[in-house]
Amino acid sequence: MREVTRLCGQLVLAGFHGQAAPADIKRLLRDFGFGGVILFARNVDAPEQLAELVRELQGAARDSGAGLPLLVAVDQEGGRVQRLRAPWTVWPPARALGRLGSEELARRMGAALAEELRACGIGMDLAPVLDVDTNPNNPVIGDRSLSDDPEVVARLGAAFVQGLQDGRVAGCAKHFPGHGDTATDSHFDLPCVDHSPARLDDVELRPFRRAIEAGVAAVMTAHVLVRELDDAWPATLSERVLGGLLRGKLGWDGPVLTDDLEMKAVDGRWGPAELAVRAVRAGCDGLSICSNHDKQVQAVEALIRAVETEELPFKTVEAAAGRLRRLKERFLLPYVPPDPRAARLAAGSARSVDLAQQLREGSGLA
Helix, strand or coil: CHHHHHHHHHCEEECCCCCCCCHHHHHHHHHHCCCEEEECHHHCCCHHHHHHHHHHHHHHHHHCCCCCCCEEEECEEECCEECCCCCCCCCCCHHHHHHHCCHHHHHHHHHHHHHHHHHCCCCEECCCECCCCCCCCCCCCHHHCCCCCHHHHHHHHHHHHHHHHHCCCEEEEEEECCCCCCCCCCCCCCCEECCCHHHHHHHHCHHHHHHHHCCCCEEEECCCEECCCCCCCCHHHCHHHHHHHHHHHCCCCCCEECCCCCCHHHHCCCCHHHHHHHHHHHCCCEEEECCCHHHHHHHHHHHHHHHHCCCCCHHHHHHHHHHHHHHHHHHCCCCCCCCHHHHHHHCCCHHHHHHHHHHHHHHCCC
16 A cells, blocks of 8 residues: 555645745655655745755655655746746746757756756756747747747757756656647646647657657646547547657657646646546656645545556556656756755856846847
């Protein structure tokens, strides 16, 4: 029973409120062995505070007996989506890199982000965005995308991954199989993509293929319905999209993370228990539940029940936990707790601030 609980717990990445670790998240880390946490601006005040928060979370995870460090992740893309702001470097949106077209600048930005994040104990940046911005009416992607040209997104996305991961911070290519040509925000409803397989292969999938070739650590799903691939289930819950396309055709053998399962594209249609079991069955390894404690508990308990009743094969959960374990071994070991003083020194270094300014001036984007 303990092994099943620990394996199922490793598949959950939880978010929480507050700038110190609340008692309920520490209980989940200890009792269920949750595998990771996702931090937001609400959790962040200063470099020293963030390093201390990570140390506190890692201590609770250690008490679970899971045997590996906690995966601490954050969305630090630049532009609209960067959870760490001043005194950390404030970056222009990814589109700035796209306008300049330089792989070297993309690599340098990834390396600079890695330096700041790693100093705080953050082991994964939920970036780069590899969606191709082909729909000017897209309400959620826009300048988060590197370009409307799939080759530019592919080239610069791979270079960004190289810089980030050379700095020992895991990257996460998102949002598979492509959220660029949608007119609905998946935070509020379920977007649909209506392209032929040939178009998807040439445009939407090209950046993901390149990121996989570059050795990206993880891939994040999109809560989008791609009708030509699966007209019943959104990508996050689709065995055809994740098993057939991502793992089959594209040959991806690393971890797959979900976008936040509290987004209305999926949360408005299925409960947390059904979402958790369906996502793992479809091929997801990490379930992101970014706010609601009760939903986090319901999800992990549903996974445990599903394994115990053989609705979900034990070997499926074991394989998913194994993929996350290999990511942790690659990027988090040997584990060194973050030093608050080093976190302060790394935040907003002159080199990083100069690079951010170069990107702004060269691209004309703030």
